[in-house]
Amino acid sequence: MTASVLDSQLCLAVYKTAHAFTAVYRRILEPYGLTYPQYLVLLTLWENEPLTVKELGGKVDLDSGTLSPLLTRLEAAGQIVKSRNTSDARVVKVSLTTAGLRLQDELRDVPQQIGNCAGVSREQAKTLLDQLQVLTKSLRHTS
Amino acid sequence: MTASVLDSQLCLAVYKTAHAFTAVYRRILEPYGLTYPQYLVLLTLWENEPLTVKELGGKVDLDSGTLSPLLTRLEAAGQIVKSRNTSDARVVKVSLTTAGLRLQDELRDVPQQIGNCAGVSREQAKTLLDQLQVLTKSLRHTS
DNA sequence: CTACGCTAGATTGTGCACAATTAAGTTGTG
DNA sequence: CACAACTTAATTGTGCACAATCTAGCGTAG
Numbered sequence: 202m203t204a205s206v207l208d209s210q211l212c213l214a215v216y217k218t219a220h221a222f223t224a225v226y227r228r229i230l231e232p233y234g235l236t237y238p239q240y241l242v243l244l245t246l247w248e249n250e251p252l253t254v255k256e257l258g259g260k261v262d263l264d265s266g267t268l269s270p271l272l273t274r275l276e277a278a279g280q281i282v283k284s285r286n287t288s289d290a291r292v293v294k295v296s297l298t299t300a301g302l303r304l305q306d307e308l309r310d311v312p313q314q315i316g317n318c319a320g321v322s323r324e325q326a327k328t329l330l331d332q333l334q335v336l337t338k339s340l341r342h343t344s
Numbered sequence: 345m346t347a348s349v350l351d352s353q354l355c356l357a358v359y360k361t362a363h364a365f366t367a368v369y370r371r372i373l374e375p376y377g378l379t380y381p382q383y384l385v386l387l388t389l390w391e392n393e394p395l396t397v398k399e400l401g402g403k404v405d406l407d408s409g410t411l412s413p414l415l416t417r418l419e420a421a422g423q424i425v426k427s428r429n430t431s432d433a434r435v436v437k438v439s440l441t442t443a444g445l446r447l448q449d450e451l452r453d454v455p456q457q458i459g460n461c462a463g464v465s466r467e468q469a470k471t472l473l474d475q476l477q478v479l480t481k482s483l484r485h486t487s
Numbered sequence: 488c489t490a491c492g493c494t495a496g497a498t499t500g501t502g503c504a505c506a507a508t509t510a511a512g513t514t515g516t517g
Numbered sequence: 518c519a520c521a522a523c524t525t526a527a528t529t530g531t532g533c534a535c536a537a538t539c540t541a542g543c544g545t546a547g
């Protein structure tokens with residue numbers, strides 16, 4: 202087997218692992234009416250609220266085409282509020298509502314639940330994480 | 345840092361690596377009018393043609409809700425043909441057209457190109473692959 | 488033969504990903 | 518001031534992911 206075929210398999214494996222992860226998140230988050238990307242956005246806001254759409258997009262690696270409708274849904278669900286900046290009307294500021302803040306506490310056990318399902322040791326997780334970050338950097342650099 | 349937070353980061357890393365990979369595939373496959381999932385379907389057919397929709401779905405891990413429209417697009421693009429089985433009219437057989445077969449040769453360098461972009465050694469790729477497969481199995485088992 | 492249950496695919500509806508375009512607002516320069 | 522260049526978000530269009538439902542066809546028990 203050549204190295205390149207291995208790389209193709211690697212892509213497929215990453216692809217399938219990502220789906221397996223989101224399936225687990227879906228099961229856990231479904232009772233709260235959240236998807237994994239929405240949860241990611243909330244995680245980011247819990248740490249850094251408030252953020253502009255652009256800042257948020259930079260942190261979660263999503264552009265306005267994905268983020269705009271996602272934020273609209275989160276706002277409709279009552280978790281966040283969008284407001285135009287007064288000094289620069291191009292900028293939209295995203296803040297948490299009381300309900301959105303409360304979710305942080307309600308979802309505090311999610312990482313633990315994910316950890317249980319992943320079932321890898323701390324050392325394995327760290328190693329895997331490092332390798333994936335190197336790989337991602339390499340893929341981004343050449344594309 | 346707790347192990348569970350590490351697992352959350354691991355999910356995010358997998359998620360980002362998957363996107364980085366598909367971005368590379370997108371760039372490579374775009375001249376051929378193909379997406380990564382479409383390429384996966386063709387890869388499978390090049391090895392096993394003809395296949396039923398169900399067999400194909402089992403191999404690429406996609407259900408009919410995703411596969412049906414994808415196959416419709418591949419058929420519209422002239423790469424495949426769908427035909428009802430005569431003995432059991434519920435079954436749809438998916439075959440390659442001459443153009444679809446020719447693509448196998450035109451795309452023979454794709455794994456090599458992916459390998460160049462990934463830039464990992466054969467040993468690293470193998471290790472990573474194994475770890476991801478174990479992780480995926482664990483995630484599927486518990487969800 | 489009829490009815491029930493099962494299977495294969497297709498369809499519908501919601502949401503994400505992303506390229507391309509648009510709209511609105513801001514800033515710098517003549 | 519006028520206006521071109523740039524920035525921020527939103528919108529549009531295509532395609533994937535997946536749950537839920539629907540339809541058609543098959544097979545068997547009664």
